[in-house]
Amino acid sequence: MGVANNITAVLNFVTFLCSIPIIAVGIWLAQQPDNGCIHLLRWPVVLLGFLVHLVSLAGFVAAYCNKETLLAFYLCCMAIVIGLLLILLVFAFIVTRPDGSYGVPGRGYQDFRLDGYSSWLTNHVVDSKSWTKIRACLADTDVCPKLTQQFITADQFFATHLSPLHSGCCKPPTICGYTFVNPTLWTNPVNPAGDLDCNQWSNDQTQLCYNCNSCKAGLLGNFKERKANIILIVEVVVLIWVYIIACSAFKNGQTEDLFFNRYKQGWT
Known part of the structure; x- marks a missing residue:
């Protein structure tokens, strides 16, 4: 397993651990009287935390086991998660910006x-x-x-x-x-x-x-007055950082495989 994959595995494991406090904060928010009385807004942070949890775990396994197909699937899922988080943040900013x-x-x-x-x-x-x-x-x-x-x-x-x-x-x-x-x-x-x-x-x-x-x-x-948006912003930054490194690892892995195959064909 290459150095880039090692780094990707470590970063995804860190992200995996970071998703735990996100889930905890989401549960805490769900217990607040205003959120607890509104079913529409009760569990979004918790669900996003679990989604990040699963995607980070998939990325860690893909990088650690050096599985190209699983890593490609992970990158697709990561892009979707980042997109959803960005959409949620922009939407939340737009609808909560007016102040009464x-x-x-x-x-x-x-x-x-x-x-x-x-x-x-x-x-x-x-x-x-x-x-x-x-x-x-x-x-x-x-x-x-x-x-x-x-x-x-x-x-x-x-x-x-x-x-x-x-x-x-x-x-x-x-x-x-x-x-x-x-x-x-x-x-x-x-x-x-x-x-x-x-x-x-x-x-x-x-x-x-x-x-x-x-x-x-x-x-x-x-x-x-909720601080959940701050948590989501930090999580998006971390995910984008991990995503860039994972893309680099995936690209380097393909380059190494291509070089190895050509080198092997040259000997044969």
Whole structure:
């Protein structure tokens, strides 16, 4: 087995090991309340991790055993995986780039409006048919109840940087003018604003602002804060690097075989 194949085998083994934390991160992401309540986005990172796992294993076996046919198959699979990852990254960037957040004077957190996000994300994630199930799922989690254990005073709560999901679903929009009692209990204002979400807020701990558009916007806002894209970018760079070396090994192997065959024919 040539030096290039040795290097390819080692790099694919490293990539094989690197896919394990990708799978672990994917499982962790799937357990988060926002991903856990959306079946469409629950397991993509896990599936990609397993795909990288299998392709890297195939590349390691192909390089280690010096199997030309298996190495060619591996290179085809690797090109497909890299293409899928690039498509996913570009698509994720396009649909999550629009931002529905806006600053609130005197608050450490931001509020969120639904019309700031892409229409594709809105239609496929928080459309009216899906939201009934998502809302019920969020109500069964501890996303909002745990805030009452973390913050006691209004100053503490107002100064903190809430996640988009917490800001959109667990409290009424700031514009409504509700008075803080605790993070999930607010007193109705004397003259409420005309925002539709102001009438959707409920102190019922199973309702809160789960019916609000700000809650839908907060759910979409959580996607922008995910670090999974960074992991995928690093993985794409590593795979491209390994792919280039594997292509070089494959080309060198064919050259060596051609030279050996001509050398053998010369002796005969």
